[in-house]
Amino acid sequence: MNENTILDQLVYDPADGKLTYRDIRYVIIRPETIVGFQKAIEQHSRKSARDALFQGGYQGGYLSAQKFKEMQNLSDTQTINFMMTMGAEIGWGHFELIEYDFESHNLQIRVNHSAFAEAYGDATEGVCHLINGVLSGLATVLFRRNCKGSETRCLAKGDTHCLFHISEK
Ligand SMILES: [Zn+2]
Incomplete structure (x- = not known):
């Protein structure tokens, strides 16, 4: 018994x-792989790296929030809880x-032990663009408006946790 509904x-x-998982294909991937893409793109442009990871996360977060909300007939709050639990169960952090x-x-979510921040190492700004994208995709489903987010605290820059503020674009 591992108390992990995804597993x-x-x-x-x-x-x-x-x-x-529920007929949707998933892959298990080391966070270093994602961070490898991120650092390679950052060599050319930090903004491009941020945008690329954000867009990837956004797509996944939007599709998942929409599908699981509909499939289980979840309220908005239940959808948020489902997505946060899933985030932990797939090992992204708490x-x-x-x-x-x-x-x-407005949506504000705190993430402890971000897998991406831990894999990245020390940074001068937030590095969890993938999580930011997923949460923005989730917020877009909840608010039925295009949303964007910013990571105002990040483990990688020495904060105790990562903090995401998501709002209408
Ligand atoms: Zn972070």
């Missing part, structure tokens, strides 16, 4: 080399809701 429901197809305000379209 409990993960289906392995050895013939095709596939892992699926997510905690700080603020959710539907009226003002």
Whole structure:
């Protein structure tokens, strides 16, 4: 018993080399791989690295939030909790809701032990653009408006945790 609903429901197809969770394919990837892409792009442009990871995360977060919300008929708060639990269960870190305000379209989430910040090492600015993208994709589903986020605290720059503020674009 590992108390991890994702691992409990993960289906392995050895013939095709596939892992699926509720019929959606997933891959297990070391955070160093993601950080490797990030640092390679950063050699050319920090903004391009940030944008590329953000967009990738945004796409995944948007699709997941929409699909799992619909599939399980979840309320907005349940969707946030589901996504935060999933984030932990896939090993990205421990997510905690700080603020959710539907009226003002604000979402604030704190992440402890970000896998990406730990893999990155020391930095002078936030490095968890993938998480920022996922949370912005989630917020876009909740608020039905395009959202963007900023990471105001990050473990990689010496803060005790990462903090994301998501709002309408
Ligand atoms: Zn971070």
